[in-house]
Each structure stands twice: as C-alpha cells, then as structure tokens.
Amino acid sequence: MFLFFAILMIATTLFILVIAIPKYFNISRNIVINKPANEVFEYLKFIKNQDEWSPWKKKDPEMKQSYTGVDGKIGFIAKWEGNKDVGSGEQEITRIVENEVIETKLRFYKPWKSESDAYIKIKGLDKYNSTIVTWGFSGKNKTLSSIFFLLFNMEKAIGEDFEKGLVSLKKMLEE
Secondary structure, eight states: OHHHHHHHHHHHHHHHHHHHSOSEEEEEEEEEESSOHHHHHHHHTOGGGGGGTOHHHHHOTTOEEEEESOTTSTTOEEEEEOOTTTOEEEEEEEEEETTTEEEEEEEEEESSOEEEEEEEEEEEEGGGTEEEEEEEEEEEOOHHHHHHHHHSOHHHHHHHHHHHHHHHHHHHHHO
16 A cells, blocks of 8 residues: 555656646856957857857867858758767757857757757947857757756756856957
C-alpha cells in the first residue's frame, strides 16, 4: 500500500511540474557599444566573426568547425563539434534586416538535442553615435528538458555567457 501511495505522489508531483513549468523561454542580455549601428551591424552579420568574441569559442579553442554557404547571407550554416563545454551543433542564418536584426536557428546535437531561435538586435542611438546590441535566444521547452531546467538555472548560466560575450564584443569593437 505504501508503494502505491509513493508512486502516486511521485506521479502527481511530476504532473504538477509539467503543467506549471513555462512552455517557452527567452534569455537575452544587452550592452551599449560606442560605435554607429551600421558599423556594428556590418561586423555582426558575419557568423565567423563570433569566433573573436564568443564565450563558447573561448571554452574550446580547438573545436572543429565547418561552413556551408556565404557568410553574412541567409542560409549560411556554421557547424561545430567541440568538447563537453560546447557540445556539437549548427547555426543557420534565417533572417537579416539591415541594421536591425540577425536571426539564426540553433540546432544542438550534443550533449542533448534541441533547437532554438537566436538573435542579435541592433538599435542605433544616433544622438550618441552608439548602438545597443541585444543578444539572445528563445525556444519551446520540451517536457523532460523543462523538468531538468528547474534544477539547472539556464537564465543564469546562459545569461552570464551572453554578458561575457557582449563585454568582449564591446571591447573589441571600441578598440
């Protein structure tokens, strides 16, 4: 009888968690860069340039990379295979609005399969000759990953990586 109630309690708890957990996520950070929007955008639209400021490239400088298509154009795909800190996957440019946004599809294969929409938004502050850059990604939580993300604070972990990357981008573009 005890075993039945224990199983019932676990099942009820999991059911409540599945219902209560957010179905979607959106994590982003931003920074002001003291450069005009068109210069910042022109640099950011090229995915290969991320190697110079991305925190993930720094986590595995030896990662294997390959490319398909023309960088800076819709359809360009950058693939990577790295250590346990970066896993493997690919990033495809899906939309570009000149001097406004670069949108990509992120497909992760390891350490687990998932798909997210990533973006870099650019907003010029003409009055100050500066640019606000917002880097983020969003997606739909699958049931099992939702439960995992209750234990792993994705907002904090990914947010910190975005912050590090944006600080590195700012420093590089302003020098």
